Amino acid sequence: MKTICLYFQVHQPFRFRRYRFFDIGNDHYYFDDYSNESIMNKVANDCYIPTNDLLLKMLKKHKGKFKVTFSISGLAIEQFKLYAPEVIDSFKKLSETGMVEFLNETYSHSLVSLTDEEAFKSQVDAHANLMVELFGSKPAIFRNTELIYSDHIGEMVSKMGYKAMLTEGAKHILGWKSPNFLYCNAANPRLKILLKNFKLSDDIAFRFGNRNWCEWPLTASKYISWIKDMEPREEIINLFMDYETFGEHQHRSTGIFQFLENLPSEAFKHKGIGFATPSEIIESHQVVAPVSVPHPISWADEERDLTAWLGNEMQQEAFKKLYALLPKIQQCTDPKILKDWNYLQCSDHFYYMCTKFFSDGDVHAYFNPYETPYEAFINYMNVLSDFSIRLNASVPESNMDQEISNLTDILYKKDETIKKLEDEIKKLRKRRTSAKKTLTVKSKT
Known part of the structure; x- marks a missing residue:
């Protein structure tokens, strides 16, 4: 029996506007609302809505034999709520069939698993709560950002109570072995591993x-x-891909929707082929061996490593500066700052800084708002500089910072007072002018 596990990643980042050096300290809004809304509407119309409609039709047609799996980032769901709420409704309809499994991941689609266990757990828990809110149950299977995985990350995920994790069936990890079996974490065998x-x-x-x-x-x-x-003997065929494959990466004119619709019908012509979710697979299949991954792997580019996000000095510098703010973030209670913190962590910002423009160049250009990786780096660091100023004011580190924070508050309140007084003066002037006109009319009369 061969079991197909069909899994899709759904994610869209909040893209930044052009944030100049002279905006630092003066303008605290970082996002390109026009691009975010227009891109979301485009992808929703080309991919999310038509593909969800098609999958719903297929799930009903095949009556429990066809299954699919999703992970949806917290940032994608926030954008659905803002720009395309009908997408959330269509995912809920899929969930109601009972034939769809939703996985957990990091809320911000971030690289936090590479740097801090506590922050990693916090994001995973935030995403789990969101899944419960939307679909009524906490996921049992975990999928890290861009399928990033190592033995250590697997250990952390196992401690959080997850039964299995998805990752890339990278050649340099497997060697002669096949990805078409169920494996387990080398450090903690209780965590099952499904390989793409x-x-x-x-x-x-x-x-x-x-x-x-x-x-x-x-x-x-x-x-x-x-x-x-x-x-x-090969038992499991894990087909993992971006959901935007359907209608976006592969345009409707290529026949991609007809291919997807016909896939289960063709599979069911053969007695030995079926579909299952990750949770079903780990219950019905035995682990054949542990898989050892001492250094992190991913599903990106030909190397299947982290170089798409941390392969050059710009990316490493941005990553280091971002997570150097973690101690203060953990003390921060300002909801606006914490929200921006989530958006700043999104892995796409580091992906835009990638200088690998060879065989993987087209992939890195997908909805990339920057002409060069250097422009992406400068823009990100400008945003991060302003964010750091706001964070330091919110969570002072020393007496000097506290004094600066207090002075900032005083100046802000002073500006508000001045504005209120100016508004009052304008109202009084209008009344005075109106009264003069009335008196003039009366005197003439």
């Missing part, structure tokens, strides 16, 4: 619409035949 089959996943996510590809056009029948002809 990157060849079959990327055939859909990246190669599907490429007319120069030797397998083009890819039909559901051909694709299922590849799975059927695999080594008989």
